[in-house]
Amino acid sequence: MAALLSLENVDVHYGAIHALRGVSFEVNEGQIVTLIGANGAGKTTTLRAVSCMLQPTSGTVRYQGQSLAGQKAHQLVARGLCHAPEGRGIFPQLTVHENLLLGAFLRRDKAGIAADAEKGFALFPRLKEREKQLAGTLSGGEQQMLAIARALMARPKLLLLDEPSLGLAPQVTETIFRIIEDINKQGVTILLVEQNAHLALGIAHQGYVLETGTVVKSGPGAELLKSPEIREAYLGE
Amino acid sequence: MTEFLQHIINGLSVGAIYALIALGYTMVYGVLKLINFAHGDVFMVGAMMAFYTSSKWSSEAQHPTIGGAVLIAVISMAICGLIGFVIERVAYRPLRSAPRINSLITAIGVSFFIEYGGQVVFGPTPNAFGILPPLPPVQVGGLSIGAVDIITMAVALALMFGLQRIVFHTRLGTAMRAVSHNPDVAALMGVNVDFIISFTFVLGSVLAAAAGILFASKYPSVQPLMGLMPGLKAFVAAVIGGIGNVPGAMVGGLLLGLIEQLVSGYFSSQWKDAVAFALLILILLVKPSGLLGRATAEKV
Ligand SMILES: Nc1ncnc2c1ncn2[C@@H]1O[C@H](COP(=O)(O)OP(=O)(O)OP(=O)(O)O)[C@@H](O)[C@H]1O
Ligand SMILES: [Mg+2]
Numbered sequence A: 001m002a003a004l005l006s007l008e009n010v011d012v013h014y015g016a017i018h019a020l021r022g023v024s025f026e027v028n029e030g031q032i033v034t035l036i037g038a039n040g041a042g043k044t045t046t047l048r049a050v051s052c053m054l055q056p057t058s059g060t061v062r063y064q065g066q067s068l069a070g071q072k073a074h075q076l077v078a079r080g081l082c083h084a085p086e087g088r089g090i091f092p093q094l095t096v097h098e099n100l101l102l103g104a105f106l107r108r109d110k111a112g113i114a115a116d117a118e119k120g121f122a123l124f125p126r127l128k129e130r131e132k133q134l135a136g137t138l139s140g141g142e143q144q145m146l147a148i149a150r151a152l153m154a155r156p157k158l159l160l161l162d163e164p165s166l167g168l169a170p171q172v173t174e175t176i177f178r179i180i181e182d183i184n185k186q187g188v189t190i191l192l193v194e195q196n197a198h199l200a201l202g203i204a205h206q207g208y209v210l211e212t213g214t215v216v217k218s219g220p221g222a223e224l225l226k227s228p229e230i231r232e233a234y235l236g237e
Numbered sequence B: 001m002t003e004f005l006q007h008i009i010n011g012l013s014v015g016a017i018y019a020l021i022a023l024g025y026t027m028v029y030g031v032l033k034l035i036n037f038a039h040g041d042v043f044m045v046g047a048m049m050a051f052y053t054s055s056k057w058s059s060e061a062q063h064p065t066i067g068g069a070v071l072i073a074v075i076s077m078a079i080c081g082l083i084g085f086v087i088e089r090v091a092y093r094p095l096r097s098a099p100r101i102n103s104l105i106t107a108i109g110v111s112f113f114i115e116y117g118g119q120v121v122f123g124p125t126p127n128a129f130g131i132l133p134p135l136p137p138v139q140v141g142g143l144s145i146g147a148v149d150i151i152t153m154a155v156a157l158a159l160m161f162g163l164q165r166i167v168f169h170t171r172l173g174t175a176m177r178a179v180s181h182n183p184d185v186a187a188l189m190g191v192n193v194d195f196i197i198s199f200t201f202v203l204g205s206v207l208a209a210a211a212g213i214l215f216a217s218k219y220p221s222v223q224p225l226m227g228l229m230p231g232l233k234a235f236v237a238a239v240i241g242g243i244g245n246v247p248g249a250m251v252g253g254l255l256l257g258l259i260e261q262l263v264s265g266y267f268s269s270q271w272k273d274a275v276a277f278a279l280l281i282l283i284l285l286v287k288p289s290g291l292l293g294r295a296t297a298e299k300v
Helices: A043-050 A073-077 A096-103 A110-123 A125-129 A140-152 A170-185 A197-203 A221-226 A228-234 B002-032 B039-056 B066-095 B100-122 B147-169 B171-181 B183-188 B193-218 B228-241 B246-266 B269-286
Strands: A003-014 A017-028 A032-037 A058-063 A081-084 A158-162 A189-194 A206-211 A214-219 B138-140 B143-145
Touching (some): A003 A043, A003 A189, A017 A043, A017 A058, A017 A189, A017 A206, A017 A214, A032 A043, A032 A170, A032 A197, A043 A058, A043 A081, A043 A158, A043 A189, A073 A081, A073 B183, A081 A140, A081 B183, A096 A110, A096 A140, A096 B171, A110 A125, A110 A140, A125 A140, A140 A170, A170 A189, A170 A197, A189 A197, A197 A221, A197 A228, A206 A221, A214 A221, B002 B039, B002 B143, B002 B147, B002 B171, B002 B193, B002 B228, B002 B246, B039 B066, B039 B100, B039 B193, B039 B228, B066 B193, B143 B147, B147 B171, B147 B193, B147 B246, B171 B183, B183 B193, B193 B228, B228 B246, B228 B269
Parallel strands (some): A032 A189, A081 A158, A158 A189
Antiparallel strands (some): A003 A017, A003 A058, A206 A214, B138 B143
16 A cells, blocks of 8 residues: 655754654555654654645655655645644634634635535534634633644645644543544544554554654554553553 | 814824825734835835826826826726835845844835935925816815815725725635734645735735825825835834734724824824824833734734
8 A cells, every 4th residue: 555645764953953863654545643752752843844844854755655845834735734733723813713714725615615614513513602702712622623623624635633632631632532533434544643642542553653853663553552661651651 | 163073084084094004014014023114115106106107107197087096096006016015025035034133124124225216216306296186175064074085084994994804804814814823824724825925015015005195195295205204103003003903003093193183283283293102102001012902922
């Protein structure tokens, strides 16, 4: 099976800081792939390199078989690559509805957009009640729901999620993870960055462990979940 | 009472012009966090272009008609839109990722370039301006309202209404507001941030040109430094309203115009500039984010 996304020896520098060192991994179509690692390991940086928010200093990111070198972030949305960034990145001064419309910025099919917004509301009924409210007035969990619903508005093929469980109550986190699985079952490939290694590995087909900018371990989610080193380092056992 | 109303009308008319210019400052600040000091000079170029199209390149100045005036205004606005586009492209875009002070200094440089370049190209002396046919003032009760004032208010109102529609009810406007909150995330939505910034400059410059023509019609002359004071006042108006806030710029402009006219009317016109800047200082002390500005600190 050809990989939908592949990274080959990707290096990223922030000035003098060497954030990624030869990162290589693949995301196959239809899968949930998770990237776990400690704070500062380079997870967010990896997603930024994939969505072209920054350019690698060396190495290649390929999406649908083509190198992304020189592409701009906004051009990738049209190709089905969507990134829900760390810290949710909702627009606090815009309404919930306007945030959703921005998710569908490149689409012109009004009816389809409206239908997808309703789908989002079906996933997260709380958003429906708050449709006209400024997004900044939503609770943290609701903002996370909005971030996911908004990313889906672009009808992504590949969805990058950066710590969707950040700051959420355990029950809400579980709901969000169930929804991520549902989204995946509907055919969206997912690259999931998480601190909550337990939940992430639990739903992932494939997992990669990042340590100081390097992939140190990989394997099917269920397998990593059983690995003693992982349990010790990331599951606090 | 009639005297008071007369001052109010005058104030609204001057204020409408300030508001149109202030919108350009505030929109550019919104998307770039940059004070485009050259904005007042685009206002001047707008008036200048109307002067040239009317008196040098056509006979509009000799045989003015309403249709001709509209055509000339549209041409000048289009030229200024292009100039705004070029300014951003040439002067500001290469400095996008440089420290903000670099862009600020560049903005001052662009302003000087247009002002002194303007003196070379257009000549330093004032020229009489007129693109409108002579229209009688309108009498309402005991009030006599100048035709130019009515046109100024009507045109400004229409433009501001149009802008409000664009910013708050169109796809591009939503993208503008998104870019102003967070350009990186806006790009992740598929928004071409460079395009939105160019669009914002064009929009602001078109409004500045309209303001320039209205201003030149009200005080019927043009000269290359005519953008200085109105530009500065409009900047003050934008800050008073809350820089980065579109309705704020409208409110700030109208308020400043009103206060200036009331001060000139009841005290002395020599005081009006001092009062304008005193108002700025007061606002900065009491509510630094401006009347309609968000109280929250700038997001980082
Ligand atoms: N804009 C930046 N400028 C300089 N250094 C940065 C920048 N962004 C990230 N870094 C550094 O790069 C490294 C990787 O950061 P990154 O944000 O990718 O970590 P992360 O794995 O997402 O961590 P977390 O789990 O805390 O979100 C860190 O050492 C960080 O300090
Ligand atoms: Mg991170």
